[in-house]
Amino acid sequence: MSITANEVLDAKGLACPMPIVKTKKAITNLEAGQVIEVQATDKGSTADMKAWAESTGNQYLGTIEDGDVLKHYLRKASDIEEKAETKYEDVLNLDELRNKVDGEESISVLDVRESAEYAFGHIPGAVNIPLGELEERFEELNKDEEIHVICRTGSRSDLAAQKLSEKGFKHVKNVVPGMSSWEGQTEGNQ
Amino acid sequence: MTVKMMSAHEVTKKVFQKEALFILDVRNEDAFADWKIEGENFEYLNIPYFELLDGVEEIIEKLPSDKEILVVCAKEGSSVMVAEMLSEEGLTVSYLRGGMKAWSEHLEPVKVGDLKGGGEVYQFVRIGKGCLSYMVLSNGEAAVIDATRMTDIFTDFAANKGVKITNVFDTHLHADHISGGRKIAEQTGAMYWLPPKDAEEVTFEYAALEGGNVVTIGKTFIDIHALYSPGHTIGSTSFIVDEKFLMSGDILFIDSIGRPDLAGMAEDWVGDLRESLYSRYRELSEELVVLPAHFMIIDELNEDGSVSEKLGTLFINNHGLNIDDEVEFRKLVTENLPPQPNAYQEIRETNMGKITPEEEKQREMEIGPNRCAVR
Numbered sequence: 001m002s003i004t005a006n007e008v009l010d011a012k013g014l015a016c017p018m019p020i021v022k023t024k025k026a027i028t029n030l031e032a033g034q035v036i037e038v039q040a041t042d043k044g045s046t047a048d049m050k051a052w053a054e055s056t057g058n059q060y061l062g063t064i065e066d067g068d069v070l071k072h073y074l075r076k077a078s079d080i081e082e083k084a085e086t087k088y089e090d091v092l093n094l095d096e097l098r099n100k101v102d103g104e105e106s107i108s109v110l111d112v113r114e115s116a117e118y119a120f121g122h123i124p125g126a127v128n129i130p131l132g133e134l135e136e137r138f139e140e141l142n143k144d145e146e147i148h149v150i151c152r153t154g155s156r157s158d159l160a161a162q163k164l165s166e167k168g169f170k171h172v173k174n175v176v177p178g179m180s181s182w183e184g185q186t187e188g189n190q
Numbered sequence: 191m192t193v194k195m196m197s198a199h200e201v202t203k204k205v206f207q208k209e210a211l212f213i214l215d216v217r218n219e220d221a222f223a224d225w226k227i228e229g230e231n232f233e234y235l236n237i238p239y240f241e242l243l244d245g246v247e248e249i250i251e252k253l254p255s256d257k258e259i260l261v262v263c264a265k266e267g268s269s270v271m272v273a274e275m276l277s278e279e280g281l282t283v284s285y286l287r288g289g290m291k292a293w294s295e296h297l298e299p300v301k302v303g304d305l306k307g308g309g310e311v312y313q314f315v316r317i318g319k320g321c322l323s324y325m326v327l328s329n330g331e332a333a334v335i336d337a338t339r340m341t342d343i344f345t346d347f348a349a350n351k352g353v354k355i356t357n358v359f360d361t362h363l364h365a366d367h368i369s370g371g372r373k374i375a376e377q378t379g380a381m382y383w384l385p386p387k388d389a390e391e392v393t394f395e396y397a398a399l400e401g402g403n404v405v406t407i408g409k410t411f412i413d414i415h416a417l418y419s420p421g422h423t424i425g426s427t428s429f430i431v432d433e434k435f436l437m438s439g440d441i442l443f444i445d446s447i448g449r450p451d452l453a454g455m456a457e458d459w460v461g462d463l464r465e466s467l468y469s470r471y472r473e474l475s476e477e478l479v480v481l482p483a484h485f486m487i488i489d490e491l492n493e494d495g496s497v498s499e500k501l502g503t504l505f506i507n508n509h510g511l512n513i514d515d516e517v518e519f520r521k522l523v524t525e526n527l528p529p530q531p532n533a534y535q536e537i538r539e540t541n542m543g544k545i546t547p548e549e550e551k552q553r554e555m556e557i558g559p560n561r562c563a564v565r
Contacts, residue, residue, distance in 0.1 A: 017268040020240045043554060044264050051218035052240040 003064070003073060003119045005037035006030060012041045012069060019045045020052050023074065027058065032078035035061070035116040040070050049074065059152075062120035062189055073116045086158035088165065092173040097148055098184045109148045110141065112160040113179065117152065121186040122179070131156045138167050146171040154178045193273045194284040196260055198296035201286065202317045205229045205488060206298075206495035212257040214249075214283075216242065216272050217264050217290065225558045227262060227286075227293060227318070228488045239268035246275045253281065265289040291553060293318035297343045299325075300496040302481060305432045309412050313481060313496050314343065320485050320559060321367050322497055326431055329408030333357040334374055335429065335437055336483045339552060341370040345377060355380045357405050359414075360541075361439030361483060362426040363388035365452040366531040368552050369541050372396075381405075385418075388425030393543035399427055419470055421463025422448030424455070436478040436501060441466055443482045444490040444499050447510030449527055449564045452534055456524045464519055467511060476502025486559075510564070523564050532558040 009026045011019040019040040027036055038049065046063050049072045053060035061073040100107050101123060109126035111118050118128040129137050131151070141147060147169065151157040154176040161174040204211050210231040215222050216239035226234065237249055253259055253276075261276070261283055263269040269285040276283045286293065297314040304310055309328030316322065316338055324335040325344060332353040334344050337360075348355050355378040358371045362385060372394060375382035383399040384392065401418030415430040422440040426448070429437040440448040447467060450459035478501045485497045492498065505511055513519040531537070533555040539545045540552065547555065 015267045016263065016265060017239050017243075017271050021243060024240070024243055043550070047220065048218055048238075048240065051220070051238060055238070055241055 003037070003071075003116045004035075005073065005116055006034040007036045009036060009038045011045075012039050014040065014042065016042055016044055016048065020048055023049070023052070023072075024056075027074065027076050030076045032076055033114070035073060035075045035114045037116075038072040038074065040072065041068055043070075045070060045072065059117075061116050064189060073120065075114060075117060086154055086174065086176065088158045088161040088172075088174045090161070090173050091176050092148060093176060094181055094183075097150075097175050098182075100148070101184055107148060108142070108145045109150060109175075110160070111179075112149060112151050112156050117179075119188050121188045123150070123182065124185055124187045126150070131160050134160055134163055138164060138169075141169070143169050144171075146173065148173050148175050150175040150178055150182075152178045152180045192282060193270070193277045194282070195287050196284040197287050198292045198318070199298065201227060201229075201260070201293070202296060202298045202315075202495070205232075205317060206491065206493075210257055212254050212259045214253065214259060214261045214272070215263075216261060216268050221264065221290075225290070227290075230488060233257070239263060239272055242272055242275065246272065246279060250276070250279055250281070259283040261285045262293075263289050265291050290318070290557075294553070294556060295338075295340050297323070297338060297340060298495060299343075299347060300494060302496050302498055303435065303479065305412055305434070307408075307412075309408060309432070311431065311435060311481075312347070313498070314338070315491075315495055315497065316367075317495075319367065319556065322481070322483050322485065324437060324481060326407055326412060326414070327351055327353050328412040330354060331356045331408045333359065333405070333407045333414060334371070334380075335359045336361055336364070336439070337370040337374055339368040339370045339373075339556070341373045341377070344370070344374055348378075354378070357381050357383065357407060357414075359383045359399065359429065361385075361428065361437065362423040363453075363538060363541055364440075365423075365534040365538050366484075367556050368537055372543070385423075385425030385427045387420070388423050389542075391542050391544065401427065417470065417474075419466035421450055421459055421466045423453055424459060424462070426466070430474070430478065433475075434477075434479060436471075436474065436480050438480050438482045440483050442471065442480060442504065442508070442511070443484055443486060444480070444497060444504070445508065446486055446564060447508070447523070450523055451527060452530060453538070456527075460520050460523055463523060464516065471501065471511075472505075474501060476500065476505065480504055527564060532556070 050060045057077040059075040064071045111126040111128045112131040149157040149161045161172045164172045208230045212233050215236045218238045222236040261269040261273045266289040273283045273285040302313045312325045314323040326333045332355045358375045358380045360371045384396045386398040403416040405414045417428040419428045450456045
């Protein structure tokens with residue numbers, strides 16, 4: 001599976017501290033919520049990326065080993081997302097979703113996170129259309145189906161649910177809070 | 191102000207001499223919590239380097255003005271950066287050359303005694319990891335015991351002393367560090383001895399070391415008597431050198447005893463461990479000087495940095511030798527054990543010759559403290 005990022009940073013061949021120094025600089029040029037791929041060869045960079053992201057509030061998504069190159073994926077912190085009020089009223093909590101996912105009937109889950117977030121773990125069978133692409137791609141979805149929209153914390157999915165509702169989708173549910181608290185099965189690069 | 195470089199050797203001397211040092215460790219918190227430079231009079235501050243990228247002003251007040259400051263990171267790069275930033279703020283600080291990587295690999299040779307007819311025994315203290323290797327020199331020949339993967343240190347040392355390495359031993363199949371024994375034997379043409387019960391899966395030729403074997407170093411003078419003492423591993427074998435030194439491998443340490451669980455056989459081997467410590471060792475002279483393959487805490491170091499103690503003293507002071515109740519003993523060595531060493535399965539496979547990781551990978555596998563003992 002190829003993972004798309006808004007920015008690719010080449011930090012190959014650089015020793016600590018340079019991969020982090022460069023990442024810190026590069027991430028300031030991103031918009032909140034965008035994803036950066038950092039390519040590094042320093043083995044210690046994985047632990048440092050995780051710890052650095054945690055200390056700065058950015059989101060460490062995961063690392064893929066590609067030969068000698070470590071590809072780290074990080075998503076720039078987004079304040080709005082953390083505290084945004086949700087407006088879309090038809091919500092479903094994670095337990096209810098889990099019962100449905102584990103149940104016999106197949107259900108439709110729309111994951112509106114960035115593709116890199118999705119790549120490192122999503123509900124099996126979930127379809128990925130990042131929030132930013134929904135305007136162009138909503139027609140890929142079936143209006144007659146019940147659609148469970150999920151993101152990381154419930155705010156992007158809230159916006160997505162509103163949008164789908166405007167487009168005439170009648171059976172949309174916003175799943176709250178989101179993948180950050182999901183304890184059911186996932187698939188993807190872990 | 192200037193930034194100075196400090197070598198692992200210089201830091202080792204400070205540990206041995208119990209000097210004061212303030213260590214600013216800029217690795218991330220997990221790495222620091224797992225493993226750091228230990229010294230009796232060392233103080234620490236752990237701030238990951240990536241929290242200092244915008245400046246060091248905030249930590250300056252946390253640094254002492256009356257102590258030498260050493261900045262430490264994993265491989266050196268980040269500590270140089272932080273040291274330079276501190277220097278720009280007017281402080282005089284040092285960084286550790288080669289970082290924790292160099293610290294993990296540094297060996298400090300310390301003489302632990304003389305042998306009959308002018309021979310000597312040296313202990314190689316791997317201060318950062320707690321591993322102890324040995325060289326027995328006599329009459330132009332030498333034996334190396336429990337060598338680390340940094341083999342140049344042993345071959346250079348032998349060359350400087352003008353002796354030829356003729357025999358190389360491992361007391362057991364190590365799980366915490368990669369043995370340099372086979373490599374030294376290949377380079378020098380020496381015989382490589384391993385206990386056969388630990389070597390059932392090895393992929394290379396070796397000489398079977400069994401209890402009762404006697405190997406002579408230096409033609410006429412020094413004998414090394416092998417003593418089968420299972421428990422840490424099923425093959426674990428101790429050596430009595432020149433009727434004076436007991437090389438106890440990972441069976442008996444100064445302030446702790448070997449753990450029986452690193453090959454997944456704790457329940458089976460606990461009886462062997464007790465038999466070795468409570469019966470076989472009891473039959474030996476209490477005057478023997480115990481030279482173990484590890485130390486766990488720096489309190490186990492003697493004044494000169496060496497790690498050794500008379501067997502009789504250990505019978506009195508070592509808690510692990512003083513548990514009369516077998517059930518209690520079993521509990522001590524099978525329950526509440528410290529975490530197993532980093533990558534110990536891969537290390538065992540490397541020592542068996544089943545896998546041959548690149549040097550960088552080997553280094554990574556060995557990162558962290560040794561955890562071969564229970565207290």
